[in-house]
Amino acid sequence: MRRWLPRSLQGRLLSLVIGLVLAVWAAAAALTWIDARHELDELLDAHLAQAAALLVAREAADIEEPIDVHAPTLHRYAPRVAFQIFDGGRLVLRSAQAPVEPMASAGGFQTVTVAGTRWRVFTTTGFDGDEQVHVGEQVSSRTSILFALMRSMLWPTLLALPLLAIAAWWAVRHSVNPLRSLSQRLLHRRPDELGPVELQDAPAEVTPLVEALNALFLRIGTLLESERRFTADAAHELRTPIAAIRAQAQVALAASDDATRRHALDATVQGCDRASRLVDQLLTLSRADAELPQAQTVELGELTRLVAADIAPHALAKHQSLALQVPAACSVNGDATLLAVLVRNLLDNAVRYSPASAQVQVAVEQRDGRVHLSVEDSGPGLDEAQRSRLGERFFRVPGIDQSGSGLGWSIVRRIAALHDAEVQVGPSARLTGLAVEVIFPAA
Incomplete structure (x- = not known):
């Protein structure tokens, strides 16, 4: 279907609407033709049966008729109707259009061909059983009547199809105006x-x-x-x-x-x-x-252990103790590279800004359905005003002699936000320095 549909949405809608209308119209015309033909055959068959009954009654009254009847043409379809009456196998009465031989061989309705012309024939017997009456009508006359009937029914709707196409074009064009307006704005x-x-x-x-x-x-x-x-x-x-x-x-x-x-x-x-x-x-x-890139399941405990191994030489150079408490399995959803940067910044800050012989404790644990990463140190800590400014780009605590860019905390908070994690900063209750806790949703 896509091969013949036009590229524009308006053209596609018009093609589909008009095509469906034509298909429905053709189906309705076909069904109307079939139903009208059936009803017409029923009506005309009833007329044939009624005419045969009248002829039987007339023959029973012993009304003498010549064999050949040249009835006047009272209707344009009259030459297409014929009848025969046989008595004991002898033709006693027929119309001018009827042949001499019987039009049908059995009783009831039949469609036969006589001398190259198709007839719809109804055959019945008289009251005493010796008479046989044939009443026929040319099939072509029924077709002509059906065509005339269908022409009067379908011609107005056929004329209405162009008007319907114009109405469909207007409706579709009006409906796609918002898309046209949107494209112009863009x-x-x-x-x-x-x-x-x-x-x-x-x-x-x-x-x-x-x-x-x-x-x-x-x-x-x-x-x-x-x-x-x-x-x-x-x-x-x-x-x-x-x-x-x-x-x-x-x-x-x-x-x-x-x-x-x-x-x-x-x-x-x-x-x-x-x-x-x-x-x-x-x-x-x-x-x-x-x-955030495509999130994956990251073993945060193992990742923290690897980052701590990289930071450990710096802590040993300052004679600091780096304690690690990591469970066997503690998974979160996220990007492993960014999470490693977050952990590295937290550990690097704790080691860098803590004095010699200080203690740094790192723990990863799962509580209340969430994963907690905590980093505590025994350094000088920060007051409330300084803690409130952590995360500002290029902010550095006054009086710190260590080199730095002031971007570490900005990176930590941004990566935590990408992972829907919460960052909490406060004084350490155990080591009296700074305590940082990052709370992740569990994988």
């Missing part, structure tokens, strides 16, 4: 115009399309805003380490002794490391600003 929108599309009096079939387009524009707007924010963040944050690297490189070029030159080169390498770490953080944050 055609004339500016590339940076991502506001919702307003379509007045939109039909119920078009409303989901408009809502889907508005949702798409919203996602595109969010993505573009994320890209703009990423560009601004990158330009803002990379300016400082690049300037520091350049300054150290100038110091190395101008240094007259090896110690000063080496110190400047070491500072340059450290600046490059900080810039590389900042770029990684910015890319992670940009990825977290996008939608």
